[in-house]
Amino acid sequence: MKYDKIVIGAGSAGAVLASRLSEDSNCSVLLLEAGPDYPNFENLPFDLKHGWGTGPDIVVGGIHDWQFTGTASKFSENMPVPRGKVTGGTSAINGQVFLRPLPEDFERWVEWGNDRWSFKECLPYLLKIETDLDYGGDFHGQDGPILVKRHPLNSLTDDQLAFYEACKYLGYKENMDHNLPDATGVGPYPLNNPDGIRFSTALGYLSQSRHRLNLTIKPNCVTRKIVFDGNIATGVEVISGGEVFKVEGKEIILSAGSIATPQILMLSGVGSEELLSAFDISVISDLPGVGKNLRDHPTVHTTWKPHFSFNKPEQKIGPQKVALRYTSQDSKYQNDMIMIMRFSHEIGDVGALMISVGIYLAESVGRISLQSTDIHIQPILDYNLLSHKYDLKRLREGVRLADKIAEAPSFTDSIVARLSPDETTINNDDLLDQWMLENVLTMHHISGTCKMGPKCDEEAVVDQYGLVYGTKQLRIADASILPDCPRANTNVAAMLIGERIADFIKTSD
Ligand SMILES: Cc1cc2nc3c(=O)[nH]c(=O)nc-3n(C[C@H](O)[C@H](O)[C@H](O)COP(=O)(O)OP(=O)(O)OC[C@H]3O[C@@H](n4cnc5c(N)ncnc54)[C@H](O)[C@@H]3O)c2cc1C
Numbered sequence: 437m438k439y440d441k442i443v444i445g446a447g448s449a450g451a452v453l454a455s456r457l458s459e460d461s462n463c464s465v466l467l468l469e470a471g472p473d474y475p476n477f478e479n480l481p482f483d484l485k486h487g488w489g490t491g492p493d494i495v496v497g498g499i500h501d502w503q504f505t506g507t508a509s510k511f512s513e514n515m516p517v518p519r520g521k522v523t524g525g526t527s528a529i530n531g532q533v534f535l536r537p538l539p540e541d542f543e544r545w546v547e548w549g550n551d552r553w554s555f556k557e558c559l560p561y562l563l564k565i566e567t568d569l570d571y572g573g574d575f576h577g578q579d580g581p582i583l584v585k586r587h588p589l590n591s592l593t594d595d596q597l598a599f600y601e602a603c604k605y606l607g608y609k610e611n612m613d614h615n616l617p618d619a620t621g622v623g624p625y626p627l628n629n630p631d632g633i634r635f636s637t638a639l640g641y642l643s644q645s646r647h648r649l650n651l652t653i654k655p656n657c658v659t660r661k662i663v664f665d666g667n668i669a670t671g672v673e674v675i676s677g678g679e680v681f682k683v684e685g686k687e688i689i690l691s692a693g694s695i696a697t698p699q700i701l702m703l704s705g706v707g708s709e710e711l712l713s714a715f716d717i718s719v720i721s722d723l724p725g726v727g728k729n730l731r732d733h734p735t736v737h738t739t740w741k742p743h744f745s746f747n748k749p750e751q752k753i754g755p756q757k758v759a760l761r762y763t764s765q766d767s768k769y770q771n772d773m774i775m776i777m778r779f780s781h782e783i784g785d786v787g788a789l790m791i792s793v794g795i796y797l798a799e800s801v802g803r804i805s806l807q808s809t810d811i812h813i814q815p816i817l818d819y820n821l822l823s824h825k826y827d828l829k830r831l832r833e834g835v836r837l838a839d840k841i842a843e844a845p846s847f848t849d850s851i852v853a854r855l856s857p858d859e860t861t862i863n864n865d866d867l868l869d870q871w872m873l874e875n876v877l878t879m880h881h882i883s884g885t886c887k888m889g890p891k892c893d894e895e896a897v898v899d900q901y902g903l904v905y906g907t908k909q910l911r912i913a914d915a916s917i918l919p920d921c922p923r924a925n926t927n928v929a930a931m932l933i934g935e936r937i938a939d940f941i942k943t944s945d
Contacts, residue, residue, distance in 0.1 A: 439466040439652075441941070442672055442685035444659045444700065446473075447525020448927050449914040450691030451637035452565075452934025455644065457941060458651035466652045466683065468674060470696075471500060471521035473655035474638070475646060484528050486632055487753075496529050504695060506817030508734075511873040517817060518880065519693060523655060524638030526693065527927055530880070531756055532629040534584045536562055537922030537929050538771060539617045548919050549890035550900040553936075555617070561935040565928065569630060571613055581640035582931070586612075586624035587757040593749040594850065595789050596758045599777035602844030603760045614761065620771050622760040628927075629755065637931060660811040662688055662704040662910065664720050669910035675811070687909045687941070689902070691934070694882040694916040698727040698804050699815045701886065701897075706904060715809050721906025725895035727815070729887045730802035731921040733879035734821040735794035736831060736872050738838045739780070739855040742789055746850045749779050761796070761923075762837075764830040771923050772797040773834055774879075775841075788855055791841060793834035794879050796923040799824035804885050821876045828869050831876075835868065881926040886916040901944070902937045913937035 443454045446469035454467040474480045483498060496518035497503065504517040520526035539555035546554050563577035569585045572578060592600060600622055604610055609621030628635040645651055656676060663671040663682060671684040690697045701707055705720035707727065712719050742748065760775040767773075774794045781787045802820035807813060822828050839862060842851055854862075856875075861867040889896030891905065898904050902911035915930040922929050 438684040438686065440464045440686050441689060442466045442468065442683065442687070443689045443691055444468050444672060445470075445525060445690070445692035445696065445914065446523040446638065446642065446653065446655075447520060447691060447693055447914065448527040448637050448930035449934035449937075451524060451527075451641045452931050453689060453691060453913050453938045454651060454653075455641040456935065456938035458645055458648045460942065461648070461650050464650050464652075466654065466685065468657045468659055468672070469523050469653070469655045470658045471523065471655065473523040473653060477639070477643070480639075484522065484524070484636065485634060487529070487634065500529055502695075502814070504814045504817060506819055506878070508819050508821050508876050508878065509823065509873045511870065512876060515877055517695070517878065517882070519695060522638070523642060523653065524636030527931075528634070528636035528638055530927055531925070532627045532634055533756055533925040534566070534582070534615075534626045534628040534928060535924040536615050537924050540770065541920075541922040541924075545919050549893065550888055550919065552900050558932060558936065561932055561939070562928070564935055565931050568615070568626070570626075575616055581644060582628050582635045582637075583630045583640075584626050584628050585630045586626050587755065589624065592757055593754065593779065594747045595749070595779045596777050598846040598850055599760075599791070599841065600758050601846035602841045605844045605846065606840060608760060608762060611761075614759065620761055620763070622758065625756055625759050627755060637934075658811060659692070659700060660703065661700065662690075662706075664705065664907070667720055667906060668908040687911065689911045689913050689937070689941075691912070691914045693914050694730075694885045695804065695815065695817065697912055697914055697916045698885045699806065699811070701726050701904070702806050702815075703809060703811060706907060711805060715806055717809065721904070723897050723905055725887060725897045727804035727885055728801075728895055729884045729919075730804055730817075730819060730882060731884035731918070732798070732802070732819055732821065733774070733794045733796055733881045733921055734798055734800070734827065734831065734876050735792050735879045736835065736875050736877070737780075737790050737792050738835055738857065739783060739788040739790050740842055740851045741784065741853045741855050742779075742786060743850055743852050744786070746789075748781070748787060752781050764833055767830070769797050769923075773830060775834065775838060783855070789842070789851060791838040793831060793838050795827055795830055795834075796921075798827050798921070800827050819878060821878070822873055828872065831872055832865065832868050835872070836862065879925070881921055883915045883918040883921045883926055883929075886912050887919045888917045889919060901940045911937065911941070
């Protein structure tokens with residue numbers, strides 16, 4: 437049997453794409469997923485149904501996590517890199533912050549030669565994804581598959597409330613709807629977790645499409661390479677139950693995420709000729725950009741010892757209910773910084789109040805390369821975070837701003853002393869830089885490792901319709917095609933890519 441479309445990876449983008457493509461009953465779609473599938477809500481494991489995924493000391497773990505590791509900076513130890521391995525992909529294990537890229541992010545993608553990705557053209561697709569249970573109007577969807585809600589201010593934990601008050605005390609704008617185009621300041625995060633249920637793309641999208649006879653969902657199937665006839669993609673090689681199968685498709689779409697998509701491409705002969713020949717892989721298309729342009733949001737956690745009377749939140753890992761988005765001192769890009777408040781039960785005997793400071797628009801760039809031709813051995817993840825001086829400068833400012841926030845009156849009764857970085861470090865640029873380089877972590881938003889762009893861009897891997905350069909009948913639709921990390925957590929951007937590429941495919945067929 438030859439499928440019309442084979443989608444590899446049922447994650448944030450892949451599940452959306454397969455659902456939209458299968459709306460045409462004449463189009464046969466095969467959706468391949470390496471992890472398990474849970475078709476019935478009643479049997480959905482607790483960690484997927486309710487888990488908040490990201491704690492301050494994040495390690496997701498378990499069978500639904502690929503459990504990769506990566507190097508954050510040349511001064512740091514290996515860090516855990518969780519990724520979802522289940523239908524829904526990383527949307528099934530993530531922190532459920534539902535935040536859109538800024539209009540200015542889209543305008544930058546357009547500037548770089550992707551004119552079909554303007555905010556104006558993408559807005560209808562953003563609306564199509566969501567049902568916003570709090571707000572309506574021009575900028576919010578009302579009947580999309582993913583339900584979105586904010587926690588009311590009176591439900592904030594004591595640390596979150598103190599943070600919210602402190603930000604306002606320091607003059608930051610109160611912002612009740614972070615998904616408005618010009619939103620900035622402090623306010624409740626929109627979350628795709630109404631009533632404590634995580635709305636992954638498996639729950640939102642696949643539950644509404646899996647009944648279709650023209651959509652075949654195959655879990656526990658690891659795609660190890662794309663099969664080519666010349667430079668035409670004709671099928672895929674899949675490992676299932678220890679056996680290898682070849683399956684044919686008229687068009688193949690890689691949606692395996694920012695780590696596995698470049699890995700599968702390279703193993704199939706699409707990548708830098710130099711790297712591929714070092715592994716004896718025959719070259720189908722010499723694309724030096726594959727695995728380059730690794731973009732992410734770097735973050736450091738600053739901590740304080742709580743007063744013995746401080747009312748600690750009960751949940752070990754609870755929702756990220758409130759966030760401050762702000763612009764660093766001399767930045768020309770608004771909202772290039774992010775701060776969130778958490779309580780960590782893991783630190784010391786009594787836990788710690790923790791403000792995580794992150795860069796939403798970082799300059800540093802990392803890369804992914806192969807370490808083996810075996811699909812089961814993860815590629816090398818070199819994040820290279822904070823390698824750019826401007827990133828160090830902004831994060832330094834951010835850490836000092838977090839310190840001011842913690843000194844605000846709303847924290848007086850909660851905080852006893854600063855824990856990390858200590859007094860000497862925070863007041864010395866060089867020491868603080870070193871502390872940041874040793875402690876920096878990923879915010880889990882790895883993007884851009886197969887970026888889209890015009891052909892003249894030597895690092896571009898796909899054009900703006902997701903078509904892989906130098907090949908035919910092969911596209912990519914996942915967060916790897918983002919030219920840069922948007923100034924937002926990346927799940928909405930990945931779902932948008934699923935929606936948008938589905939439409940490009942439908943209109944080109
Ligand atoms: C712990 C954590 C917390 C996060 N929190 C948030 C948050 O709160 N808000 C937010 O916006 N973003 C968050 N993110 C990021 C966001 O979830 C991701 O950017 C987004 O889900 C990526 O979507 P994707 O479609 O590119 O890849 P994925 O969703 O990762 O999908 C890739 C799919 O491909 C499958 N796959 C991989 N290799 C193969 C193979 N060889 N064969 C077959 N299938 C394969 C995977 O199993 C997976 O299902 C978080 C990420 C993590 C890890």
